[in-house]
Amino acid sequence: MSGADDAPDDLPDEFGQIARLYRPLTRGAPEAFDLLDDAAAIPSRPGFDLVITKDAMVEGVHFLAGEAPDLIARKLLRVNLSDLAAKGAEPYGYFLAVAWPRDFDWPARQAFAAGLAADGEAFGLALLGGDTVSTPGPLTLSLTMLGWVPAGRMIRRAGARPGDLVMVSGTIGDGWLGLAAARGELPDPDGYLAGRYRLPSPRLDLREVLAAQASAAADVSDGLVADARHIARASGVRLRLELERLPLSDAARAWSNGAAGLAALASGGDDYEIVCTGPSPIPGLTVIGDVVAGEGVEVRAAGALVDVGAGGWRHL
Structure with a gap:
């Protein structure tokens, strides 16, 4: 998981933030390599297809300005989990990208990570990698969610028939x-x-x-x-x-x-x-x-x- 190198001076450096905020969210998943690499390696699961979905959220557009950071994090996970639910998929893990505004301080970032941890535990999700950067604009988040379905069994939007x-x-x-x-x-x-x-x-x-x-x-x-x-x-x-x-x-x-x-x-x-x-x-x-x-x-x-x-x- 890559990190920003222009965070405010009172914050841990990029690798410190990754270690303290995000490494626990991997829940020990070996494919995440403790977030010490720039990529994850996803093993195949015989008899299953890997379902991948992605949603982004922007402060002031998808959630209110000043919203509690832990609730923002949990909603981010849940809107992506909703896509997996519609596909009939079993949640597996996720990749996260965060663009922090400079006024999003260390306690706020810790609260955000705590929200991810709470729902990661509740839904059995492991953080597998991602990126953190800074932005002069609003808090901007992007999450890629992965799940498993039996091979060829993903529920698609296509498939409705007259008489249904x-x-x-x-x-x-x-x-x-x-x-x-x-x-x-x-x-x-x-x-x-x-x-x-x-x-x-x-x-x-x-x-x-x-x-x-x-x-x-x-x-x-x-x-x-x-x-x-x-x-x-x-x-x-x-x-x-x-x-x-x-x-x-x-x-x-x-x-x-x-x-x-x-x-x-x-x-x-x-x-x-x-x-x-x-x-x-x-x-x-x-x-x-x-x-x-x-x-x-x-x-x-x-x-x-x-x-x-x-x-x-x-x-x-």
């Missing part, structure tokens, strides 16, 4: 409402909504049932409609969604008001649930529509078409 059902896990809209709550724009007396935004729960519990029964899947990060559209595009089909069938938390149900409110919840991001298709209902998921011949996503409420625009977050 469209299903979703958990509840929809809480992450989007949680951002408003975290900004103080929405009442959140018990902190539930802000918690859903700050610390999502990747649906790794669904890996086995998805692998057995889903024809296509994606995690709901950009917004339910937008991520359903990704499946439609990759599969060459049309997904029809019924807003009245959305699974909602009590908080989201109280906020929503008619078709416009439901459409907003279905277009919000940061839920990190799973939207998938399959030929029959999957236990633990809610059926919200079906798959037909055609293209794109069709959204209805009370039988009428609803225009949801982009249906979610646009990265560029």
Whole structure:
């Protein structure tokens, strides 16, 4: 793992930071070489494919400025784990790149590493390598996550077929409402909504049932409609969604008001649930529509078409 050489004078040097912050996060994985090399060596696992996904987060864009460093670290891991969950993959390890602002001091960096350690232990992840640099801009993070699936069994966005059902896990809209709550724009007396935004729960519990029964899947990060559209595009089909069938938390149900409110919840991001298709209902998921011949996503409420625009977050 490489390091920056222009950190503030009161911080340990690059190798000291690596040794103290990151070496413990390898959890003794021999393929990481104690982060003393510039590369890791990943052994093959007979009968399995290595699944690789990557997400980046920027302060002020993907998390609020001034957020607790340990929560930032844990969210970074979890949004990548959500991608593995949608692929039906078993988490394995990760590579990390961090661009530190000069005002991100040593206690803040220690707290960030502590967040990685907590979720690394919880999800059985080893840090395998990466890079640290400094930046005059906001805190910028990039993480590459690795996981294993039985050979040829990764669940793709392609695979949905006419006649399939469209299903979703958990509840929809809480992450989007949680951002408003975290900004103080929405009442959140018990902190539930802000918690859903700050610390999502990747649906790794669904890996086995998805692998057995889903024809296509994606995690709901950009917004339910937008991520359903990704499946439609990759599969060459049309997904029809019924807003009245959305699974909602009590908080989201109280906020929503008619078709416009439901459409907003279905277009919000940061839920990190799973939207998938399959030929029959999957236990633990809610059926919200079906798959037909055609293209794109069709959204209805009370039988009428609803225009949801982009249906979610646009990265560029």
